[in-house]
Amino acid sequence: MVRMNLGRAVGFSSFVASLALALAPALAALAALGCDKDAPKSEPGPAASAPKAAESAPPAPEPPRKLQLALDDTAVFVGGERVETSGADPKAKIALAFGDKSIEGETLVLNAARDAKMPKVTSLFSVVIGKKVKALEVHTPKRDRSEGVLTFVLSQKPADCSAVGFISKESAITAWPASGATAERFARGMAGPDLTRGSEGIRKRVLACDAPAWFLGADESVTWGLVFDLALAVSQVDDAGAIPAGKSLTLLTKTPVSGRKIEVE
Incomplete structure (x- = not known):
């Protein structure tokens, strides 16, 4: 009996072993399928040729500031540089301060002190005319x-x-046409009533002529403040009317002779 039981046991063990061998490939396939199913999917990496994120653009450069001009009784200032105008050929000294700055066609700002004498003013105007500047916006205390x-x-x-x-060295205000004629004398002095009469006389001539500009000058001994006062007074409105907006004002850089034809640059 014992031998017979052992034989059956051995036979059963062989059967189990054979069955295990037969099922091993199927079990392995199932195990592999389960691993693939449970494994996390890997995300695709960035392409090697993908461009880098664009860097932030640099701020736009500030527009260049306009050249600032100034003058007083001691000197002319070009872009903050002091130019001594005493001695010979002040225009050459001022022109040197401008260098090769490109200012053609611009309207520049000039801060002019009242006590500056006319030669400093006209020298600066003459230089910027040569530089083909369009206009000067002049700031002066009233x-x-x-x-x-x-x-x-x-x-x-x-x-x-x-x-x-025109303002003469005696501070007399006169007016005449640009082509030349007898000058009309309105006042002697630049006090309030004299300034009023002189400015009214010039304004009437300005309004009587259909020309795009009128002209103003002064003797070399006259200070800029008086010329500025006269220009402001002429520009005011009175009974004769206002000077049209399209009629411009031009400063004479060459001192005229009253009643003679004027010269312009």
Whole structure:
């Protein structure tokens, strides 16, 4: 009996072993399938040729600031550089300070002190005319010390009837047409009533001529503040009317002779 049981046991063991061998490939396949199913999917990496994120663009450069001009009784200032105008050929000294700056066609700002004498003013105007600047926006204190602003257009050509205003070395205000004629003398002095009469006389001539510009000059001994006062007074409205907006003001850089034909640059 014992041998018989052992034989059956051995036979059964062999059967189990054979069955295990037969099922092993199927079990292995199932195990592999389960692993693939449970394994996390890997995300695709960035392509080697993908471009890098664009860097932030640099800020746009600030526009260049306009050249600032100034003058007083001691010197002319070009872009903050002090230019001594005493001695010979002040225009050459001022022109040197401008260098090769490109300012053609621009309207520049000029801060002009009242006590500056006319030669400094006309020298600076002459240089910027040579640089083909379009106009100068001039800031000067009024008599009451509030700020006054006038725009002087450069390189204007006069018509025969263009009005000319002038302050002589005696501070007398005169006016005549640009082509030349007997000058009309309105006042002697620049006090309030004299300034009013002189400015009214010039304004009437300006309004009587259909020309794009009128002209203003002064003797070399006259200070800029008086010229500025006269220009402001002429620009005001009175019974004769207001000067049209399209009629510009031009400063004479060459001192005229009252009643004679004017010269312009």
